[in-house]
Amino acid sequence: GAVVSQHPSRVICKSGTSVKIECRSLDFQATTMFWYRQFPKQSLMLMATSNEGSKATYEQGVEKDKFLINHASLTLSTLTVTSAHPEDSSFYICSARGIPLAGGSYNEQFFGPGTRLTVL
């Protein structure tokens, strides 16, 4: 299957700072990327969907000005948590769907390894 990477895997920051998380598709063109957030002992919650070259669509209750998403290329999407606060501490996971470089299509969604954000 295809590979999705995330960077960094873990980040600790002070309250009020901004943090950028990168999501890359390594061997396929990610026409659509998704960002999820997962709190301890809970399921993944979809935050937003982004298509390459267009604005992200945010789920209800997710502040688009706080969670900035950029999907500038077919292999990279970034999530920036602006002015992070302790309540933003969570596990952030991206996923992608798209087209294999060798052609054909993927039916499944591929997930990154996640980024653990801790805001002090």
Next chain:
Amino acid sequence: LAKTTQPISMDSYEGQEVNITCSHNNIATNDYITWYQQFPSQGPRFIIQGYKTKVTNEVASLFIPADRKSSTLSLPRVSLSDTAVYYCLVGFSNQAGTALIFGKGTTLSVSS
């Protein structure tokens, strides 16, 4: 998007077969059924996907009855390393903009 219902937790012993059933009464004609596995502090990992009848791969089987209102993930001879959360998801796999919505999942605990 179709809502899914799974048992919250299941317990098993090494070497046993584990069957996790998921209900999806409102599944649409174009929806596929996909199962993911997640270990703590890791992203979900694709296990298997199917549309109808039976699908088998090297790690699991997926049984889907004719009405497609439920599905059963079968894990043969589980080991301790199969302890994880298992999610059943339903969605239209060929629509690029459609996200997978996660339910609560089933926490499988395998003991020796």
